[in-house]
Amino acid sequence: MKRKNKEQQSGAVSGGSLAAKKTGLSRLIFAIKTEPTLYLMILPVIVWYILFHYKPLYGILMAFQDYSPGKGIWGSRWIGFEHFINFFNDVYFTRLLKNTLIISVTTLIFSFPAPIIMALLLNELPFKRFGRVVQTISYMPHFISIVVICSMIRSFTMDTGVINQFVAMFGGEPVTMLTKPNLFVPIYVISDIWQELGWNSIIYLAALAAVDPQLYEAAKIDGANRWQQLCAVTLPSIVPTIIIMLVLRMGSLLSVGFEKVMLLYNPGIYETADVISTYVYRKGILEFSWSYSTAIGFFNSVINFILIVVTNKLSKMLTETSLW
Amino acid sequence: MKIKESFGSKLFNWFNVLLMSLITFVTLYPILHVIFASFSDGNKLLAHIGILLWPIDFNFDAYVYVFKDAMILRGYMNTIIIVATTLVINIILTSFAAYFLSRKQAYGRNVVTFFMMLTMYFSGGIVPLYFTILDLGLYNSWWAVILTSGISTYNTIILRTAFVSVPDALVESAQIDGAGHMTILFKVVLPLSKATLAVIILYYLVGHWNEWFAASIFLRDKLKRPLQLMLREILIESSAGEEAGVQADQAQAVSETVKYAIIVVASFPVMCIYPFLQKYFAKGAMIGAVKG
Numbered sequence: 001m002k003r004k005n006k007e008q009q010s011g012a013v014s015g016g017s018l019a020a021k022k023t024g025l026s027r028l029i030f031a032i033k034t035e036p037t038l039y040l041m042i043l044p045v046i047v048w049y050i051l052f053h054y055k056p057l058y059g060i061l062m063a064f065q066d067y068s069p070g071k072g073i074w075g076s077r078w079i080g081f082e083h084f085i086n087f088f089n090d091v092y093f094t095r096l097l098k099n100t101l102i103i104s105v106t107t108l109i110f111s112f113p114a115p116i117i118m119a120l121l122l123n124e125l126p127f128k129r130f131g132r133v134v135q136t137i138s139y140m141p142h143f144i145s146i147v148v149i150c151s152m153i154r155s156f157t158m159d160t161g162v163i164n165q166f167v168a169m170f171g172g173e174p175v176t177m178l179t180k181p182n183l184f185v186p187i188y189v190i191s192d193i194w195q196e197l198g199w200n201s202i203i204y205l206a207a208l209a210a211v212d213p214q215l216y217e218a219a220k221i222d223g224a225n226r227w228q229q230l231c232a233v234t235l236p237s238i239v240p241t242i243i244i245m246l247v248l249r250m251g252s253l254l255s256v257g258f259e260k261v262m263l264l265y266n267p268g269i270y271e272t273a274d275v276i277s278t279y280v281y282r283k284g285i286l287e288f289s290w291s292y293s294t295a296i297g298f299f300n301s302v303i304n305f306i307l308i309v310v311t312n313k314l315s316k317m318l319t320e321t322s323l324w
Numbered sequence: 325m326k327i328k329e330s331f332g333s334k335l336f337n338w339f340n341v342l343l344m345s346l347i348t349f350v351t352l353y354p355i356l357h358v359i360f361a362s363f364s365d366g367n368k369l370l371a372h373i374g375i376l377l378w379p380i381d382f383n384f385d386a387y388v389y390v391f392k393d394a395m396i397l398r399g400y401m402n403t404i405i406i407v408a409t410t411l412v413i414n415i416i417l418t419s420f421a422a423y424f425l426s427r428k429q430a431y432g433r434n435v436v437t438f439f440m441m442l443t444m445y446f447s448g449g450i451v452p453l454y455f456t457i458l459d460l461g462l463y464n465s466w467w468a469v470i471l472t473s474g475i476s477t478y479n480t481i482i483l484r485t486a487f488v489s490v491p492d493a494l495v496e497s498a499q500i501d502g503a504g505h506m507t508i509l510f511k512v513v514l515p516l517s518k519a520t521l522a523v524i525i526l527y528y529l530v531g532h533w534n535e536w537f538a539a540s541i542f543l544r545d546k547l548k549r550p551l552q553l554m555l556r557e558i559l560i561e562s563s564a565g566e567e568a569g570v571q572a573d574q575a576q577a578v579s580e581t582v583k584y585a586i587i588v589v590a591s592f593p594v595m596c597i598y599p600f601l602q603k604y605f606a607k608g609a610m611i612g613a614v615k616g
Contacts (some may be wrong), residue, residue: 024432031431037505038430046436048474051460052453053443059452069455118347125344126337134344136599138351143594145534147552148587152354152560155583162357165373184545194351206606224611226333251445259537263560285452285541297449305445 040207046120063295083295092279103256106185111193111200116242118197119312121203124226135205137149138198153191156177178264181272188260207241208234240321247315247323251308256298276300346416362386362584369581386585396586399554402466406550407532410470414528417475418483419521423509425480426487438475450541457542468542469550473532479524486520487513523604530594553591559583 014018058073065076065082087093125131141149156162157177164174176214178182215233222234258277266271276296284293308323316322353375361589363379363386372380390396421440425433448456453472462468490513498512514521538554542548 028432031429035429035505038424038427041505041509042424042430042436045417045421045424045475046439048471049440049443052456052474053447055456055459056448056452057443059448059455061557062452062455068408069458121340121344124336124340126341130341130344134348136602137348139596139602139605140355141351143530143598144591145536145552145555146331147534147536147556147560148591151555151583151587152358154560154582156354156357160370162375169374174371194354197347198351202605209606225330226336235492281450285454290451290455294449294451297451299488301446301449308445 023195028165058292060298063298065291067291067294069290073223083292083300086292086297087299092274095271096276096279098272099272100254100256100277102272103185103261103275104253106189107192108249108253110189111196112246114193114197114237115200116204119201119208119238122201122205123208123234135198138201140198141195142199144195146257146259147263149191149195150260153187153264157183157187167253178204178266179268181269184265184269188257188264192257192260203241203245204238207238230293239319243315243319243321244323247308247311249310251304253307255305353497358584358587361580362588364581366579366581376611386579386581387589389582390585390589394553395546395554396558396589397547399551401532403530403550405468405552406469407529409466410473410532410556411528413474414471414476414479415521415525418480418524419509419514421475422487423505423513425484426513439479444477454541463542464544464548466543466548469535469539472538472542473528473535475530476528479527483517483520483524486517490516515561519604520607522601523607524599526601529597533594555590557584558586 008288061073062076064078064080065073066079067073067076090096122131122134125134158164159176160176164176168174177187211234215237216229219229219233254273255277258275258281261273261275261278262281264276277300280293280300283289283296312323357376360376360379363382363384364372364376365381365383366385368380421436424430425437427433447453456464457468457472462471494512494516495508498508504510534552536550536556539550539553540556543553
């Protein structure tokens with residue numbers, strides 16, 4: 001009985017090494033034959049990704065063409081990097097790049113640290129039940145649709161809106177704020193903090209909850225006060241989370257919340273509000289410059305990809321925390 | 325041994341409670357303002373200066389108007405149909421993908437993971453997607469909106485993590501009883517991952533309920549439009565006209581109270597659901613950030 005078992009085992013081992021010698025494809029065919037249902041389950045998923053992600057990815061080729069829908073990708077004329085060069089020479093190029101960077105860097109400076117501070121303060125609250133109520137309410141704006149958020153912003157910032165009533169109370173001149181180019185970025189950033197503060201603090205709260213309580217006990221025995229505990233225990237334990245979030249954020253530095261800009265801006269304030277993604281939309285969908293628009297979008301995602309790879313590498317070198 | 329709290333520590337506690345109360349008020353007030361204004365009398369609301377702490381001349385006029393508006397009701401129905409269909413597809417595709425990725429015997433799952441994750445960093449952009457929809461013959465059909473949000477990689481990763489934590493012994497004993505993969509998925513693995521499933525359904529639901537952009541480029545017929553797109557027309561485009569200095573047509577202009585009532589009616593369903601799932605959010609956020 002024992003011997004038989006051993007034989008079976010050695011048989012299995014040699015079978016395993018034989019399988020390892022086979023190519024990936026034949027192993028896949030073998031796996032599909034033994035587990036057909038499993039592969040039938042993943043099939044529709046793969047088909048979906050091909051149709052709705054990889055087919056459009058392939059469509060990026062039109063950025064290097066003078067694309068016409070009748071001829072398709074195969075029939076259209078290839079023109080190389082002409083659209084990219086045209087974009088760099090576009091009268092709006094500097095304005096678009098400047099606006100995109102200003103909006104996203106300002107958002108980064110103000111609305112990235114805000115949830116971290118919020119989480120730290122919530123964590124220090126003496127009454128837990130009160131903390132939970134604050135949390136529930138702070139998530140609320142995240143669930144309101146962007147169309148509704150923007151219509152609220154519009155109505156509050158109108159010359160007759162609530163905000164202007166306060167301005168008037170303190171002797172200011174009420175204005176429809178979204179017609180003033182210099183007010184667009186503050187409106188965008190402040191409303192962003194309002195909407196996402198609570199929601200973005202969730203991840204830091206989760207990281208804070210995972211801190212070993214023994215660390216605090218040890219710090220207390222060493223005579224550390226609350227501030228010292230914060231610096232020596234709390235902050236170091238959420239640094240990896242902060243870095244991961246920062247790397248992810250860097251990857252979207254050139255992708256400003258496009259729907260929000262679209263719902264808030266108007267031609268009168270394009271000089272501060274028009275960003276790359278809204279320009280891509282107007283060129284591609286409203287003005288039918290398909291290839292040109294795709295080229296700009298492609299340029300945008302390449303920069304984003306480079307940014308995320310570089311920040312990830314930097315963070316790996318400096319802090320040994322990385323996404324991959 | 326209990327160390328006596330220092331004066332500074334106590335002071336900080338009070339300051340913290342005060343600050344959190346202030347943040348809560350600032351977060352909540354705009355929403356309350358909308359609700360109060362929607363129950364107010366239109367003309368008196370216009371004349372009112374300062375913050376609203378209660379509806380002025382409490383009445384339901386705006387709501388009566390909203391529920392009589394054929395376009396809004398139509399949009400509501402359209403959204404419900406689109407969201408329900410998309411959710412069914414989401415649940416099936418996401419649980420199939422998460423199940424496949426969580427099985428050790430699934431050869432090639434690393435390749436599939438990479439294949440799915442790549443799309444989080446690279447996408448074709450609006451124009452190629454638009455032509456894809458045209459090529460597939462989906463233009464001006466609800467299917468364009470439904471199918472473009474068929475599955476989310478992020479949600480799949482969250483659900484896979486839940487599936488992986490289902491004990492192997494349970495799966496194996498089901499296999500010994502002769503259960504196939506479908507039975508294991510729907511009778512063993514999914515029921516044990518209910519909490520995570522509920523959270524990703526909420527994520528999907530909120531995303532679809534609030535979606536307007538895909539619908540704005542893929543749907544031509546006004547009658548097919550979902551609620552959010554109708555809202556955009558009523559709430560945003562009408563005021564955009566005013567900003568540009570064009571006086572809106574009196575017949576088309578919608579009074580402020582009605583606008584606020586529409587906002588309440590459109591946001592109410594989602595507002596009611598999320599507090600019940602709140603305790604699971606932390607888990608989802610953690611997994612998404614680390615693996616995403």
